[in-house]
Amino acid sequence: MVAIDDKLISTEVFDRKFVCDLNACKGACCVEGDGGAPLTMEEVDIMEEILDDVIPFMRPEGIEAVKKSGVFYIDPWNEPATTLVDGKECAFVYFDEKGITKCAVEQAYLAGKTSWKKPISCHLYPIRVKKLSDGIALNYEQWDICKPACSCGEQLNVPVYKFLKEPLIRAFGEEFYTDLEGIDETLKNAGLED
Incomplete structure (x- = not known):
């Protein structure tokens, strides 16, 4: 250290x-694992604020999960994390024509709908930040x-x-x-x- x-x-x-190789892994880090992406409470507020701009890029399953549970849940470590679809993939993923997992939040940013790219924990991966x-x-x-x-x-x-x-x-x-x-x-x- x-x-x-x-x-x-x-x-x-x-x-x-x-160096991410999305053609090989298909963005599995947004689908696999034991929980949603870690968030800060400030990021929860941002995601709630931009949700209407992100929804057009989401899958119906993700939209339904967010309508039911909100943009986050509290994980076993008492921290906020992105909502999941049926306890599996992040509610904010969608799949492109090649079957590669993409982020609806980031897509809204790339389309100029928001000024916020995505949760910092996602952007920093494979670095994880621990308090x-x-x-x-x-x-x-x-x-x-x-x-x-x-x-x-x-x-x-x-x-x-x-x-x-x-x-x-x-x-x-x-x-x-x-x-x-x-x-x-x-x-x-x-x-x-x-």
Whole structure:
């Protein structure tokens, strides 16, 4: 682990390679798993506010789940998470003509209907943020369904943090990202990563 202010960052975000390969995985991270995408209460408010702009991009099953339960539920850790369809995929997914899972929230953003891209936990994946008593930890989450992304990242030699430049800056700012680049260089010079 390395530290930047109140953030502890796993060195795996520097030495692991990762580039999403949606043609291989079909966006399984939005469908598989044991819960919805983690949200903040501020994000819950945003999602409720933009829901009418997102609904045109959602599947009927997702719309029905949100009408029944709202945009979120409280998970076993007492945190908000995106509503699921029948306890499985995120209510905000849809499938494109190739069967690739896409995000209705992001599609509304890309269509110019909203100014908010998607929940930061989704945008930062495979980095997961965990609250600590005096800060946060940023950890790389390894998941078998992401093997194609790891292979693609290895071929292209793209570390996790570089793949996630946009969401890292969105979440923590330009200076934080510049600090990550400096740490990466220090680790390379010390021979602590490939």
